[in-house]
Amino acid sequence: GAVVSQHPSWVICKSGTSVKIECRSLDFQATTMFWYRQFPKQSLMLMATSNEGSKATYEQGVEKDKFLINHASLTLSTLTVTSAHPEDSSFYICSAHRRGHSSYEQYFGPGTRLTVT
Amino acid sequence: GQQLNQSPQSMFIQEGEDVSMNCTSSSIFNTWLWYKQDPGEGPVLLIALYKAGELTSNGRLTAQFGITRKDSFLNISASIPSDVGIYFCAGVTQGGSEKLVFGKGMKLTVNP
Numbered sequence: 001g002a003v004v005s006q007h008p009s010w011v012i013c014k015s016g017t018s019v020k021i022e023c024r025s026l027d028f029q030a031t032t033m034f035w036y037r038q039f040p041k042q043s044l045m046l047m048a049t050s051n052e053g054s055k056a057t058y059e060q061g062v063e064k065d066k067f068l069i070n071h072a073s074l075t076l077s078t079l080t081v082t083s084a085h086p087e088d089s090s091f092y093i094c095s096a097h098r099r100g101h102s103s104y105e106q107y108f109g110p111g112t113r114l115t116v117t
Numbered sequence: 118g119q120q121l122n123q124s125p126q127s128m129f130i131q132e133g134e135d136v137s138m139n140c141t142s143s144s145i146f147n148t149w150l151w152y153k154q155d156p157g158e159g160p161v162l163l164i165a166l167y168k169a170g171e172l173t174s175n176g177r178l179t180a181q182f183g184i185t186r187k188d189s190f191l192n193i194s195a196s197i198p199s200d201v202g203i204y205f206c207a208g209v210t211q212g213g214s215e216k217l218v219f220g221k222g223m224k225l226t227v228n229p
Contacts, residue, residue, distance in 0.1 A: 004159070034216070043205065043219040044160070093159050095217075104148050104209045106217060108159030 003027055004096050006109035013084055013116055020080045021112045023094030029074035030096035034106060035067075038091040050077045074099065084116045123206055123220030130196055131228050138204060138223045139190040146208030149182050149189040150217070154203045163204075164191070196227045 003026040013019050023033055032051050036044040048069050050056045056069035068080040077096075081088055091113055095106035123140045130136055140149070148167055152160035164175050166182035166189060173180055179192045193200055206220040 006159075043221045044217075045219075046216055049216065095159070104150060104165060104215065104217075108161070110159050111157065113157070 002098060002105075002107045004094065004107045004109040006092075006094060006112050008112060009110065010113040011115070013114070015085055015116055016083055018080055018082045019084055019114060020078055021092055021094075021114075023077045023079070023096065023109055025075045025096040025098075025107070028096075028107075029099040030077075031074065031099045032097040033071060033077040034095045034097070035069060035077075035079050036093045036095070038093060038111075040091075044093060047079075081114065084114070086116045089114055089116045121206055121208055121218055121220035123223055125223060126221065127224040127226070129226045129228065132196060132198060134196055135192060135194045136196055136200075136225060137190060137192045138206075139188060140206035140208075140220045141188040142208060143187070144208075145186045146218075147186065147211055148209035149180075150207040150209065151178075151180050151189070151191045152205045152207060152219075154205060154222070156202075160205060193225075196225075198227050198229050201225055201227050 005024045007022045035047045037047050038044045046059050047062045048056045048058045050069045050071040052071045052074050058064045071077040091111050093111040095108045121140050121142050150165050151163045154160045164180040169186045170184050171182040177194045203222045203224050205222045207217045210216045
């Protein structure tokens with residue numbers, strides 16, 4: 001159990017367009033989902049914390065108007081990269097916190113590779 | 118912000134050898150986690166540590182939570198080719214929403 005999926009697994013878009021990435025908890029309810037960004041050969045950097053039914057909390061330096069997060073249900077959170085630019089190219093990974101469990105139990109999705117041309 | 122210093126950054130070993138890696142922090146964490154990430158995949162949790170001084174094993178993996186709560190190490194014994202990947206330590210922040218702070222990772226290469 002505790003499977004998290006992401007869609008798409010990879011996407012290529014043109015500069016200036018928007019891209020939506022979905023994160024789903026397949027077999028559990030997730031009250032909180034986290035969005036990370038990972039550049040090549042770098043560690044995971046937390047972008048934002050997404051709570052079901054409320055506004056996301058963004059980390060310092062992350063533009064909330066550029067990275068729109070919606071957590072409309074207990075099994076789905078979406079990240080929309082608006083007006084994407086080449087510097088937004090990265091590996092985006094989500095994780096989900098299982099409802100009723102301590103926060104360290106974050107289950108990670110397989111990631112989405114975004115390339116902006 | 119909080120940062121974790123992970124070392125070494127990479128290791129090349131022969132199959133069957135043991136390997137150790139560690140993580141230090143200037144801040145105290147009450148929970149330490151070790152993850153493994155394969156290329157193009159999300160991290161997978163290997164071991165979780167909750168108490169200072171705790172020593173925990175998971176198969177060939179052994180991890181310890183330092184007494185000062187500012188460090189942790191991970192050992193892999195009798196390495197095999199599928200141990201190849203990037204290993205990350207992570208500390209769980211306290212207060213409000215608990216978040217993970219990751220180390221920079223250690224890339225392990227195992228030569229058959």
